[in-house]
Amino acid sequence: ARAGAEATDLRLARAALERARRRTLALTDCLDDEQLMAQHSKLMSPLGWDLAHIGNQEELWLVREAGGRAGLRPDLDRIYDAFVTPRADRPALPLLSPDEAQRYVAQVREQALEVLEGADPADPAPLLNGGFVFGMVAQHEQQHDETMLATHQLRRGEPVLHAPEPPAAPADAAGLPREVLVDGGEFTMGTSTDPWALDNERPAHRVHVPGFWLDTVPVTCGAYLEFIEDGGYREPRWWSQEGWAYKEKAGLEAPLFWRREGASWVRRRFGHTEPIPVDQPVLHVCWYEADAYARWAGRRLPTESEWEKAARHDPAAGRSLRHPWGDDAPDDTRANLGQRHLQPAPAGAYPAGAAPSGARQLLGDVWEWTSSDFTPYPGFAAFPYREYSEVFFGPDYKVLRGGSFGADQVAVRGTFRNWDYPIRRQIFAGFRTARDASVAEVG
Numbered sequence: 001a002r003a004g005a006e007a008t009d010l011r012l013a014r015a016a017l018e019r020a021r022r023r024t025l026a027l028t029d030c031l032d033d034e035q036l037m038a039q040h041s042k043l044m045s046p047l048g049w050d051l052a053h054i055g056n057q058e059e060l061w062l063v064r065e066a067g068g069r070a071g072l073r074p075d076l077d078r079i080y081d082a083f084v085t086p087r088a089d090r091p092a093l094p095l096l097s098p099d100e101a102q103r104y105v106a107q108v109r110e111q112a113l114e115v116l117e118g119a120d121p122a123d124p125a126p127l128l129n130g131g132f133v134f135g136m137v138a139q140h141e142q143q144h145d146e147t148m149l150a151t152h153q154l155r156r157g158e159p160v161l162h163a164p165e166p167p168a169a170p171a172d173a174a175g176l177p178r179e180v181l182v183d184g185g186e187f188t189m190g191t192s193t194d195p196w197a198l199d200n201e202r203p204a205h206r207v208h209v210p211g212f213w214l215d216t217v218p219v220t221c222g223a224y225l226e227f228i229e230d231g232g233y234r235e236p237r238w239w240s241q242e243g244w245a246y247k248e249k250a251g252l253e254a255p256l257f258w259r260r261e262g263a264s265w266v267r268r269r270f271g272h273t274e275p276i277p278v279d280q281p282v283l284h285v286c287w288y289e290a291d292a293y294a295r296w297a298g299r300r301l302p303t304e305s306e307w308e309k310a311a312r313h314d315p316a317a318g319r320s321l322r323h324p325w326g327d328d329a330p331d332d333t334r335a336n337l338g339q340r341h342l343q344p345a346p347a348g349a350y351p352a353g354a355a356p357s358g359a360r361q362l363l364g365d366v367w368e369w370t371s372s373d374f375t376p377y378p379g380f381a382a383f384p385y386r387e388y389s390e391v392f393f394g395p396d397y398k399v400l401r402g403g404s405f406g407a408d409q410v411a412v413r414g415t416f417r418n419w420d421y422p423i424r425r426q427i428f429a430g431f432r433t434a435r436d437a438s439v440a441e442v443g
């Protein structure tokens with residue numbers, strides 16, 4: 001049990017569940033039934049599947065497991081189990097209609113909040129301590145909301161989502177150093193105390209990271225264009241063997257959603273076609289493209305432990321912070337999160353969100369590919385179910401860190417780990433590059 005598990009944990013959980021639901025409904029209310037049940041891409045579920053899956057997971061974990069109640073629709077478990085039916089086959093399932101799904105998720109929520117009312121955050125059971133299971137379910141809904149946002153980005157047709165433009169780059173953005181130095185030495189990676197950290201973030205452990213340089217900001221569209229225009233997609237020497245083979249087979253020439261128009265490039269973004277914003281972090285590149293760009297730039301992707309050290313380690317305090325700027329929750333001066341904007345902010349934005357290393361935008365804007373495979377930390381224990389993380393460990397998945405403009409703050413922190421196949425491009429992913437510090441620099 002965690003010392004100091006308090007009622008505030010449950011108030012935060014309720015707020016996080018309500019924020020997630022507002023977002024889920026905003027992502028589904030804007031489309032008609034046909035659009036909700038259509039498969040906009042073989043890579044994605046119909047939005048109506050995500051909606052009912054969100055409710056089904058909430059029924060499983062909050063109503064049945066945490067509440068000890070009988071549940072509402074155990075008959076739906078198989079239809080909405082992600083491991084039973086692959087995404088491409090989900091449209092053929094006997095799915096709830098959008099109206100039925102909306103009623104279902106509302107009825108589940110009513111019972112889930114009754115369970116939350118009666119919960120004790122000091123309960124020593126790991127599922128309930130600190131309100132873990134409520135935080136887990138809020139994170140689950142927000143993760144699906146981000147996936148649903150990616151489905152919106154894949155769908156053709158008129159814009160249905162709207163949001164204000166992100167802030168302009170601050171005055172000092174143009175003069176930022178290209179890279180920041182992170183001194184060699186040990187730091188604490190992962191966490192054993194964060195109440196809502198998921199199993200793969202645990203336990204905290206000491207890791208020695210040799211000195212390295214990291215890009216101050218994510219690689220921009222403008223920098224990526226130079227790679228394209230330098231013939232980067234036609235030069236096997238920049239690519240790994242598997243990366244080149246995949247690029248050839250898939251016919252990749254530029255990030256997903258980019259299209260040549262005359263002498264320049266444009267991109268499609270949530271139904272709008274617009275010029276490439278050269279000062280924004282590049283989005284919708286797969287791991288192979290990020291890896292090739294880094295080699296072309298004479299650099300490499302950071303390892304996962306390098307990324308986390310740059311994002312959390314505070315040499316002055318001698319400890320790891322929850323977020324790059326400290327332990328306080330994210331807000332709109334520190335990070336572009338929560339679908340507040342429908343695109344990344346320009347590179348160099350959010351100076352108040354900088355890490356002690358001086359790197360900016362480590363949380364928010366774009367998920368960042370790392371060079372690392374998704375593997376368990378020493379002492380890992382699957383909790384509360386093997387299918388959250390454990391079944392994905394191994395060489396097939398690469399780790400992404402930081403969170404995108406489409407990730408909510410409940411599902412983002414310095415320890416949070418995301419993962420995907422190295423070919424994935426529809427996720428809101430970019431990257432930054434790194435290089436070893438020389439012996440002379442380390443001193």
Ligand code: AVJ
Pocket residue numbers: 140143144147388417418419420
């Ligand atoms: C952690 C984002 C890879 O979406 O596949 C959702 C999260 N797990 N439902 C995913 C998740 C179960 C997962 N990622």
Ligand code: FE
Pocket residue numbers: 053057082140144
């Ligand atoms: Fe899920």
